[in-house]
Amino acid sequence: MSTVDGSSAPQSPAESSLATSIFSAKSPADSDGHAARAAKWRFATQVVAVDSSDNAHGASSVPIFQTATFKGMDGQYDYTRSGNPTRGGLESHLARIYSAHQAFALSTGMTCLDVILRLVKPGETVLAGDDLYGGTNRLLTYAKSHGGVDVRHADTTDVAALIPHLGKGNNVKMVLLESPTNPLLKIADIQEISATVKAAAPDAIIVVDNTMLSPYLQRPLELGADIVYDSATKYLSGHHDVMAGIIATGNPQASKDIAWLINAMGSGLAPFDSFLLLRGVKTLALRMDKQQANAQIVANYLDALGFKVHYPGLKSHPKADIHWKQASGAGAVLSVLTDDTQLSERVVSAARLWGVSVSFGAVNSLISMPCLMSHASIPAHIRAERGLREDLIRLCVGIEDPRDLLDDLEHALIVSGAIVPNVDPSLLPSDKLAEVFRTNPGQWGIERARFFRRPNVEALIDGVSRGLALDGVKTIDSDIVVSAPGKVILFGEHAVVHGVVGEQTD
Numbered sequence: 310m311s312t313v314d315g316s317s318a319p320q321s322p323a324e325s326s327l328a329t330s331i332f333s334a335k336s337p338a339d340s341d342g343h344a345a346r347a348a349k350w351r352f353a354t355q356v357v358a359v360d361s362s363d364n365a366h367g368a369s370s371v372p373i374f375q376t377a378t379f380k381g382m383d384g385q386y387d388y389t390r391s392g393n394p395t396r397g398g399l400e401s402h403l404a405r406i407y408s409a410h411q412a413f414a415l416s417t418g419m420t421c422l423d424v425i426l427r428l429v430k431p432g433e434t435v436l437a438g439d440d441l442y443g444g445t446n447r448l449l450t451y452a453k454s455h456g457g458v459d460v461r462h463a464d465t466t467d468v469a470a471l472i473p474h475l476g477k478g479n480n481v482k483m484v485l486l487e488s489p490t491n492p493l494l495k496i497a498d499i500q501e502i503s504a505t506v507k508a509a510a511p512d513a514i515i516v517v518d519n520t521m522l523s524p525y526l527q528r529p530l531e532l533g534a535d536i537v538y539d540s541a542t543k544y545l546s547g548h549h550d551v552m553a554g555i556i557a558t559g560n561p562q563a564s565k566d567i568a569w570l571i572n573a574m575g576s577g578l579a580p581f582d583s584f585l586l587l588r589g590v591k592t593l594a595l596r597m598d599k600q601q602a603n604a605q606i607v608a609n610y611l612d613a614l615g616f617k618v619h620y621p622g623l624k625s626h627p628k629a630d631i632h633w634k635q636a637s638g639a640g641a642v643l644s645v646l647t648d649d650t651q652l653s654e655r656v657v658s659a660a661r662l663w664g665v666s667v668s669f670g671a672v673n674s675l676i677s678m679p680c681l682m683s684h685a686s687i688p689a690h691i692r693a694e695r696g697l698r699e700d701l702i703r704l705c706v707g708i709e710d711p712r713d714l715l716d717d718l719e720h721a722l723i724v725s726g727a728i729v730p731n732v733d734p735s736l737l738p739s740d741k742l743a744e745v746f747r748t749n750p751g752q753w754g755i756e757r758a759r760f761f762r763r764p765n766v767e768a769l770i771d772g773v774s775r776g777l778a779l780d781g782v783k784t785i786d787s788d789i790v791v792s793a794p795g796k797v798i799l800f801g802e803h804a805v806v807h808g809v810v811g812e813q814t815d
């Protein structure tokens with residue numbers, strides 16, 4: 310048969326019986342045991358293998374049904390607030406990767422928490438951790454002041470600390486956990502807490518905010534949680550180009566309640582955002598592997614310099630054993646203390662490749678000061694009570710070349726005065742130390758300085774890539790009092806920096 314241009318080349322797709330057999334757009338028949346084999350696919354395969362068969366034309370990507378309404382009275386869909394095929398395709402995919410009874414896509418992580426908190430009635434109690442995201446704390450505070458819910462906070466790294474709150478009189482209806490926590494990377498034993506709570510308060514719901522690790526690294530539904538939620542703005546989407554949240558439920562009752570609330574409240578994710586999120590989810594495993602390898606390198610580097618680093622991938626983490634019992638990776642968020650708030654502000658303002666921004670989980674690395682940004686909504690006296698220090702810096706590691714990340718971070722540490730390169734004060738008589746600072750214009754406002762011999766970055770990277778834990782280089786702390794002419798002005802959540810930071814003179 311000749312084609313439009315007169316050539317005799319066969320049409321594509323070929324007009325043959327083959328088109329009705331092996332090229333069928335429908336998913337392969339189960340007669341060949343495909344479903345059983347697919348059930349064994351590993352996570353990195355599952356996230357990519359999106360079932361897009363539920364569409365009229367066999368589109369290999371789930372189509373965007375950018376519509377608010379659907380015609381007729383007896384179809385599967387009538388109104389996108391109640392359901393939409395694009396969002397449905399995303400939710401079916403997410404239910405598979407969470408191994409959930411059902412999954413729901415919402416507009417943000419906080420929308421997820423708002424929906425979940427509505428399962429708690431006035432007079433009932435929510436027991437939450439004492440290190441948790443600022444927005445979570447804000448919403449819990451509102452539920453208490455305006456919803457009549459009794460909200461209590463306890464140290465979830467210590468299961469025994471929860472028990473006094475679980476007595477019948479306390480009417481605990483929900484226990485809300487993060488692990489690792491944002492931003493102190495504290496670890497809660499999800500399985501032990503679930504078992505302890507269910508024994509003391511059988512009707513209580515265990516809810517886990519799993520945003521810091523995603524279902525790739527931690528699966529709370531398999532550890533006893535009833536409901537898991539993620540800010541999908543973070544690792545699930547991975548590119549900071551969509552706001553979204555995911556609720557995954559572990560049982561039919563939770564699914565029924567959550568589905569009812571989302572429809573009633575209209576908090577379902579829009580069709581185009583559902584398409585963007587589904588697109589991002591496909592590379593979750595690939596991105597997270599690279600991001601957490603980079604995070605381990607950065608954590609080892611800062612640990613080697615003698616900084617106090619919070620990261621479950623470090624042997625020094627107090628609850629690393631609990632973490633590795635329930636998670637398969639350390640994640641890509643770490644936090645570090647400089648012992649000096651103004652010094653931390655200078656470090657953050659001197660970073661260039663590390664973007665000064667809230668949020669985490671994207672392919673580009675971010676640096677922030679939680680007390681001024683993501684956790685600014687927690688009152689200062691409560692931050693202090695909870696050990697959330699003003700000088701804390703949070704690092705959210707992306708997929709860049711780790712050498713560039715370390716170069717940029719080290720530059721910021723040097724020009725801010727946090728570290729002094731290649732100076733070993735044990736070789737200098739004490740009266741020479743002040744001279745060292747006077748000749749290093751970046752050494753402004755430092756009450757303490759760390760001297761270090763720069764770790765061998767290539768060895769550091771090679772070590773992490775070969776799974777070796779590197780011992781840190783020795784550092785020497787010296788207490789030096791130096792005048793502090795530098796100024797850094799920060800407004801609210803964003804570091805708006807005005808300051809003059811001297812150039813490092815070699």
Ligand SMILES: N[C@@H](CCSC[C@H](N)C(=O)O)C(=O)O
Binds near residue numbers: 668
């Ligand atoms: N202005 C926002 C700050 C968002 S913080 C986002 C993310 N959860 C993080 O931890 O960085 C607010 O006030 O919530």
